[in-house]
Amino acid sequence: MNQNDLIELGHRAKQASYVISAMGTHQKNQLLLAFADALEQHQADILAANQRDLTNSQIEPRFVDRLTLTETRIADMAHGLRSLAELADPIAEIDGGWETESGLRVIKQRVPLGVVGMIYEARPNVTIDAAGLCFKSGNAVILRGGKESLHSNITLANLMRQVLKAHGLDENIIQIIPDPSHELAQQFMELTDSIDVLIPRGSARLIQAVVKNATVPVIETGAGNCHIYVDQAADAQMALDIIINGKVQRPSVCNSIEKVLIHRSVAAQMLPEIVASLRKHGVEVRGDAATQQIVPDVIPANTADWSTEYNALIIAIKVVDSEEQAIQWINQYGTHHSEVIVSDNYQAGTQFQTQVDAACVYVNASSRFTDGFEFGFGAEIGISTQKLHARGPMGLKALTSYKYIINGNGQVRK
Amino acid sequence: MNQNDLIELGHRAKQASYVISAMGTHQKNQLLLAFADALEQHQADILAANQRDLTNSQIEPRFVDRLTLTETRIADMAHGLRSLAELADPIAEIDGGWETESGLRVIKQRVPLGVVGMIYEARPNVTIDAAGLCFKSGNAVILRGGKESLHSNITLANLMRQVLKAHGLDENIIQIIPDPSHELAQQFMELTDSIDVLIPRGSARLIQAVVKNATVPVIETGAGNCHIYVDQAADAQMALDIIINGKVQRPSVCNSIEKVLIHRSVAAQMLPEIVASLRKHGVEVRGDAATQQIVPDVIPANTADWSTEYNALIIAIKVVDSEEQAIQWINQYGTHHSEVIVSDNYQAGTQFQTQVDAACVYVNASSRFTDGFEFGFGAEIGISTQKLHARGPMGLKALTSYKYIINGNGQVRK
16 A cells, blocks of 8 residues: 555545435444444454464564454454444534524534544454444544554454445445555554544554654543542541552553552551552552651652553552642643542542642542543543543544534625 | 753743632633733833834835734733633533442533643734633643744733732743744644643644644644535525625635635526626636636636635636535535535525535625634634634633543442
8 A cells, every 4th residue: 555545545534424424323323233243243254364463473472462352352342332322422412502693593513523543553452442433423434553453453344344335335434554554654644634633542652653743633542640649638448449449450551540649647657558458469569768768668769650651560659748749749740641639638639629630530539430431421432631622531522523503694794 | 042941931831820720710800901901001112112023124014014013903902801801711610510320420620721832923912812812711821923023922921921920920821932943933832741732823834834743732723715605596696795795805814705616507697796796896706617608707717726715805716516516525625614505495505504514604694704703702712624622713612621520439440
């Protein structure tokens, strides 16, 4: 595939976006169910394609699990598509309307974004998840997955395209870039004429590369250096439970906890048990000087620790003198994702929620709840860590824009 | 100023953003009034600085008018600030809230974006407009104006900074880059640690340069290749009035009309009068082959015309065979800004508004109404032509994001 082919692919996506944007909810839902059926009917083809990816000699061992498809994982993808069919359709919702001084009637109506570009890494299920979410929200999608899962991705995308074709619809509503070269990825990120938004999903390195190199607008997702601040008015057991849940329940994800800040007045009392419990769960505990004084055998934390997202069973602890210091620290070193205070003091909780600059600011609950499903959105395309367009968990509505429908009777501007 | 100075300036803005984000509406309004008073009190200083800019020997003649400040223009800026003080404050509004299955209470609350970077060209009034809008919406701002208006811009920004200081507030809520070098502009567009959004205002060239070179999220504004489609069911007089208003009332702005598409069945009847009237208003009329057949002396339009935003008293006319062709043409050549159909047919109007992909889609009214003030927003930071974050006229709300405030009582994720 060369650059001209890619430009053509972009134009086809733009044309197809007008087809899907005008499709009614019932038809979209029927097709989502048909996609799910096709996955199950062609399970053998999917597993065979996945086997080709897995037998690729260049694959790194750490990718094997996330790359592997099984009958269960195919069933999960089909279930995801059927769940999407049950969700409310945000398209054509009216967000508001008014009459202007000149007598124009203005209606603000929700419309699809148009063409969504997805750039992702090894997991082939993203092909189905992302295509399903874009489809339900009325968008055409161009998929560009990792080279490790190329055969799996192409097979999955083609199954959906065949369903579209069989229903007499433009199969280019869903397209996949079959060539994983870097040059083409760069050109993809510059298709401003065809793509309305790029959503990268994967490692911090991938996301930063897209943010840096794209000229198409990007929604930045997924970086999570999340903190729990244990206030002097914290319930000790609750603090412990929330720390353990935030760190160990699923350490590889962006809403897990990476840092504990604890008020000096309760540090000596609470830290020994917190550290012991973390270790019992297999967590490597690092700490600042004050933490080392209380629990002498913690590993000294260095400067880089405070801004590092471990995504692993590692945590760093810092003792602070005040809530103000904790808030400043979080605003400086955090990634504006999810931040937690454990406190029974009304004023402390309110101040934390007002002053901490993050998508989700919790009092007395685990950061692990930052999730489209837990929030009740019924779906999730990612968790935005930027403030533009969408912040925090993004459901179907984050894949929409709006237009103003304006009706007059001959008005001209004076 | 070097790159390190700029990084420091960015950090100061980020710190100041926490001060302004926590400021109450009453105090913000008092300061907007104080800014206005300061402009009037220091009118002589402003005019003197402006005179320095105007006597710069390198200035191009076409910049002189937009660069020139007068007593009236200073009064207009002060009036703009006082109007902002009267507008509702979007900050801290609650957009929604619910309880999740796990019993968390989630509140979606409107917050400032944080730090807004403004990149603009010759008009010094943008310094005051942009700073006022950012201030009212709780954002810190970093201003980077054109080199032509450097002295005017610095004087205007410093007046506001002095007011902040005199009130015991962080003057870095409003900062200006005093060095108009290109290197520094590029570094400014890459300050992802400090700046939450960049808004370019000015020529298409400036905006495209920012879109291409920025790594900070950008809101693209202002490109307007707007069309009027005259349907076969159009009222001839209404079509004429809307065409003339769209083209001649203020040809230099982005919501003016650049193209007329007219249905073949009414072209022969309507075009002679439309062309004659346009010419009477001093408009140069270009046309496709069919238009040339009807009005032989129109200038032949070439391929480049159809995608050109003239911003001048030039218009190009094309005859189309159907509404479908008009819609396809607009979606291909338009800039998704403002598009108009003139028709008394219900079906034609509905189809146009549904299928045209633009921020504002009008039936029987002039595209010139696409404007924050005309829409009743009371202010305007620009007109977005992208679909992400904000689309169409952007008022104060477009300068905000939201956060989720989440209250629990010890919930952890299962």
